[in-house]
Amino acid sequence: MNTKDISAGTKDLTFKVNATSVGKDVNPYDNYKELVLQLAIQADMEIVGISSQDQIMYMNKDAKYIKDLMFNHTFQVRNLGPSTVETADIEFQIPHQYVFPPVQEIFMRVLEHQLQTSADVNCSPVKGFRYWNASHEIPIIDPELPDGELEEGIFELNKRRPPSVSKRSIYRSQLLEDFEEPMSTSSVPESALSTSNFSMPPSNRTLFLNCTDPKVDCFVVKCSGGPFLPNKTQTVINFQLRADLEVLHSQLNMKDIILFSSFGKVSIRDPKGVVQPEGHKPDFVNVHTRFIGKIPEVSAASWIxxxxxxxxxxxxxxxxxxxxxxxxxxxxxxxxxxxxxxxxxxxxxxxxxxxxxxxxxxxxx
Missing domain, CATH: 1.20.5 (Single alpha-helices involved in coiled-coils or other helix-helix interfaces)
Structure with missing residues (x-):
């Protein structure tokens, strides 16, 4: 049977069979039968990710924070088939700022994404944020979220080290009502994989920055588009990130390692009811970057x-x-x-x- 002419979204095929004979049929009522063949569309969407640097030193020899730490988190999405995926949804969550007193400042700035794809895919951050403007030394945020002065319709912070607090984070419960689509509040799966050779650092020395921590607010980017042809179409999304880890100084205490983890996931929107094959590739991924500092020197008390x-x-x-x-x-x-x-x-x-x-x-x- 050739299925190339079957339209996408068809759930079953019905075959009608009618038997006749030249002789006299004793029971003509059992000569008709309908056979229903259930159809399933099978496709395997895969997402993988990698960091441009697995480890970065964030302190110099004088135990001072290094400024302007730049690195990339890159994700690749593709369809391994066998069926074509007409539309796929992709979501990225990037730890962005700490929202727990005394720290309520942005520690990671996200520059505008770089997109390479052979499909028609569009990406944009969720309402409430705009990308960091790399051509200026100041961040640009949604004008609806005032945190400074408004000049010519563009909201800009002061040109010092930005201490801005995301109003979306502080008043999240109020802003969620205004969103066209509610922000995903699902936790990042612990089983999300990373493509790099990742080993978990010692927990007693590590500050973890990921989207499962309620004290960490994440910059969310959503993409949608297609079609993704089997083993032909792939989409690469690259995020350039700028770290300002000095704002986390009060949270480090005796810790010298910062583990930064972004998250990406892909889902199939169209056609509906797509079945992924057994043993399919992961449709979510964690990408890690480890920041290495200097263990704080502690002098013993005089009485000791x-x-x-x-x-x-x-x-x-x-x-x-x-x-x-x-x-x-x-x-x-x-x-x-x-x-x-x-x-x-x-x-x-x-x-x-x-x-x-x-x-x-x-x-x-």
């Missing part, structure tokens, strides 16, 4: 130093007393040699003889 000195002297005294009790300081050999020196020299032995020399030599010992 004084106590350690006293304890050391006490231990030394106890060791000396124990050695004295077992006779470690008694010099029995020296006393014997002294007795020999003081003894009277036997008659007939010259003063310069070897015997006297040995006595003297023993005394010197």
């Amino acid at each position: 130093i004084v106590l350690a000195i006293i304890c050391g002297i006490l231990i030394l005294f106890l060791i000396a007393m124990a050695l004295y009790k077992i006779g470690f300081f008694e010099r029995g050999k020296k006393e014997e040699l002294q007795a020999l020196k003081n003894a009277e020299v036997p008659a007939g032995v010259d003063e310069g003889s070897n015997f006297q020399a040995e006595v003297i030599s023993g005394d010197n010992l």
Whole structure:
């Protein structure tokens, strides 16, 4: 059966069979039968991601924060078939700012995405944010969310290090009502994979920045489009990011590692009811970048130093007393040699003889 002429979205095919004979049919009512063939559209959408740098130093030798740390998170979406996907939805979540006192500042700025695709795909951030403008030293945010001065219809912050707080984060419950589409509040799956050779850093030294943390607000970008032809169409979305990690100083405490994780997922919108094959490729992914700092140096309190000195002297005294009790300081050999020196020299032995020399030599010992 050739299925190329079957329109997309067809759920079943009905075959009508009617049997006739030249002779007299005793029961003509059972000559008709309808056979229904259920159809399923199968497609496997895959998304993978990679960071331009797996590790980045965010402090210099003087333990000062490095400014203007730039890196990329790149995602690739493709259809592994066997059927064509007419429309796919793609969503990206990028940790953007801390919204828990005392930190309520943007630590990661997202530049406008770079899109390479052979399909008709459009991407844009959700309402409430605009991309960081790389041509200026100031961020541009939605004019509906005032946080500075309005000049010629473009909202701009002061030209110092931007301490701006996302109003969408603080008043999220109010703004969600104004969104045309509610923002996804689903958690990032823990099983989301990363394409890089990723190993989890020690938790006691790491500050985790990901979209599962309620204290972290994420910059959300949504894409939609198609068609995605099997093994032919692919879409690459690149996000250039600028980190300002100094605003997280109060959250680091004794931690020297920051694990930054962005998230991407893809879903099939059209055709409806698409079945993914068993063992299909992942349709969500985490991309990680590890920022390495310097472990803070901690000086011991003065009372600890004084106590350690006293304890050391006490231990030394106890060791000396124990050695004295077992006779470690008694010099029995020296006393014997002294007795020999003081003894009277036997008659007939010259003063310069070897015997006297040995006595003297023993005394010197």
